[in-house]
Amino acid sequence: MTKAVKWNSPFYGMKKDVWFLSYHCFTKYVKVTFFDGTSLDPVPPESSKQDKIRYLNIHESDRLNEGQFIDWVEQASKLPGEKL
Template identity: 65%
Template sequence: MSKTPTLLSGGNPQIPKGEGDGPVQAYIAAMPGWKSPIGALIDAIIAREIPGVAKAVKWNSPFYGREGEGWFLSYHCFDKYIKITFFRGQSLKPIPPVSSKSGDTRYYHIHEDDFDAEQFADWVRQASALPGEKL
């Protein structure tokens, strides 16, 4: 019998860390409400734009990168939005809208009914070509 993942503060699913697509799909399935279909779309866009993308769940967040080259993106659920983290976001054009205390990192907050899939796909292509974060 499978256990339903616990939702942490802000509605972020608590998923055991792990490498590969399985943990990421478990996270997406556990995302609450409107966030789960958007999470599936985020994952599909990344997989379409970056064939063979490496996936993992770390710190209760999905991570995407290139095998052996580090991570370029992760995301996390909050009450009212999904927070996309671009680790080298300062280098993207246009720069994602939300700043970070960490110099090069930028965020894109997705609220219900305001996901710009075309812009997101462009950022994914750009971010995947930059050096990844070794976390």
């Protein structure tokens, strides 16, 4: 696994400069970005202006479905990823 920080956000990938996930901390929530999120089953809940990207916004008061989150990360890590 490779890691990098771009635009103050950690990025994760399986190959150098090819990413499947990033996250960014805001005041009220953490935004998890799945770069090929439309290929995940089920698709993460938040859409994007970009066709393939999907988001999971996690607010402090939310109950995170850890099993689903782990499943999405595992699925995303097996996809080709995005070169940014």
